[in-house]
Amino acid sequence: MQDRPPAVHSADVDRPDVDRAAIAAPRAAGERSRPWFQFACLLGFAALIRCPAFGEWNYAIDDQYFALVGKRLLAGDRLYVDIWDRKTPLLYLVYAAAATLGNQTLAYQAFATVCAALGGYATARLARLFAPPGAALMAGLAYVTLLSRFGGDNGEAAVFYNPLMAAGALAVVTSLERLRQGFVPWRVTGGMLAAGTAVAFKQSAAFEACFLGAASAWMVLASRRPDGQTLARVAGLALAGATPLLAIAAWYWRSGHFAELRQAVVESNLLRIYPPPGERLRRIAALVGMIGLPLVLAMLGRRRGATDARPWAFVALWGGVALAAVLAYPNLYLHYALPLACPLAALCAPFFARPDIGRLGFAAMLAVNLWLCDTLALADRLKARPAAEALVSYVAQETPSRKLLVFGMPSYLYALLDAKPPSVLAFPPHLFDGAEAGATGHDEVKAMQRILASRPSTVVLQQPLPAAPVNLATVRQLHRYVRSCRRARTMQVYDHDGAVALRIYSRCG
Incomplete structure (x- = not known):
């Protein structure tokens, strides 16, 4: 016109x-x-x-998960069947297309x-x-x-x-x-x-x-x-x-x-x-x-x-x-x-x-x-990339088996380490957020039992978990599991809201 x-x-x-x-x-x-x-x-x-x-791949919890789903679709996973989320498919296809571009x-x-x-x-x-x-x-x-x-x-x-x-x-x-x-x-x-x-x-x-x-x-x-x-x-x-x-x-x-x-x-x-x-x-x-x-x-x-x-x-x-x-x-x-x-x-x-x-x-x-x-929070943006690089380097070094569990954020760590998510519920809040309990069509408690039975060698746990209330049944399972881990380190990353504390448990299982 x-x-x-x-x-x-x-x-x-x-x-x-x-x-x-x-x-x-x-x-x-x-x-x-x-x-x-x-x-x-x-x-x-x-x-x-x-x-x-x-x-800055760690900028937002939603966007990095969309990117992970895009990567998994290219690897052969089927949306809703092998990796779960609730939005309609075209969004994830866009992220899959982006994953083909380097x-x-x-x-x-x-x-x-x-x-x-x-x-x-x-x-x-x-x-x-x-x-x-x-x-x-x-x-x-x-x-x-x-x-x-x-x-x-x-x-x-x-x-x-x-x-x-x-x-x-x-x-x-x-x-x-x-x-x-x-x-x-x-x-x-x-x-x-x-x-x-x-x-x-x-x-x-x-x-x-x-x-x-x-x-x-x-x-x-x-x-x-x-x-x-x-x-x-x-x-x-x-x-x-x-x-x-x-x-x-x-x-x-x-x-x-x-x-x-x-x-x-x-x-x-x-x-x-x-x-x-x-x-x-x-x-x-x-x-x-x-x-x-x-x-x-x-x-x-x-x-x-x-x-x-x-x-x-x-x-x-x-x-x-x-x-x-x-x-x-x-x-x-x-x-x-x-x-x-x-x-x-x-x-x-x-x-x-x-x-x-x-x-x-x-x-x-x-x-x-x-x-x-x-x-435009430039102070955080300047610190975000070095902090994220340090996190990836450390987790990669501690996880040679690539058996990883992310509990909180950042979920895109799975893609960066070429680690397959241990469950169809790959978006961490679907496991720990009490509001999601029973909504995914999967039993979150049993899903958590299967994840821990696979003996992930590294667990990345956000502190505190961004949910109120949390799913106590799954959170308690995780806390029992990380007691057996032989190394723990606290690291800090930055997303669009500012600093986020992560507790990395490694040499587990």
Whole structure:
């Protein structure tokens, strides 16, 4: 879609709150409106704020486990059968592809950086529907900043699927008139396919994908009396959105492991224990505080009335659905806010376009959120690589048999030492976190008994374990086992939260 200025209606001509120069500015904006320039700015900015963690394999507990699963898939393991986690498969396939490129950590971090820039570009394209080019580019930069602030400064799932969801939203919002007339442009069908592909990265994306599909279907069905052709168009949208998951389900059905797929991606999320109401309210309050500034700027920008109402309203509705989905989760972590980054940043664009304080608001958005970005905690980043190298060197020296058990983090040690995880439950919290007890479809106590019966020669134990409550049955087994180990050493590594103490027991069994 070519950049073009939003329409200026005759009723707006005499309104003092309408910035007529900003609305009519695309040609004068020059380079800022060109796609290549916007993407180059966004990619450079994303690389700048993310690069302090480049090559740091221990940066986040989730990302390094995704990388381990990718390695194991290349070694022949089957997801959910030989190595277990609960997200949908496409995320792990991305990490498997990164593992074929040499330095897996740098490969997935580089791809995540490109995806961050793509998400920023999609945000700018959305914002351009109701704001001038300069403000739209600011919205894209705000997206990249919010992505890092919300815990997406490395390789979380939403970093990869946000651009797909934004592409789906852009396809719908630029086709509102055609949908109201009962037509379904090919780009909307493609948008539904993109949104469905996002769900193949993480199930929670289904809320936004269903909203985009339902909104499109409603507009088509409301256009006139439904007939066979109209219903066929709506069915085509549904099929496009469902295709990625249908393909995954068909593959597992054909391989005889559909039950494992269902248990992992559906049942395990229903069986795990979630925080009590008090803890949940505390996390919700923290989330609201995080999104407070962009939310205020979005509302102030809308009050100026200098935007085309329909695209802005649709993006606002999408953002509301994304926020409601996050608040509806029984559990809440920082990175669960990542799907909010695109709609929030796009909605701020009209405020950024204000000639009085727009740039000040943009500067405040960047300053506040960059100040809190984990990648820019440079003191920790400088210490992280040497500490991680020392850990790998020591554990490798103490584990010539490669019989290793990681209990806590970092799970990627298995990949670095070319050690096969001793259980299908290779993500350590699935063994020690009390909230996971009974949710994995595997008996954690028996799994721990089998692991210790294999006599791992080295145990890497995080102190304290990051869980409350812990699974006492498995933790007590481990504590009894490490009493027989003939050597113990405490080492310190650094992740995105800072220092982490590890107790390495070796010459065990």
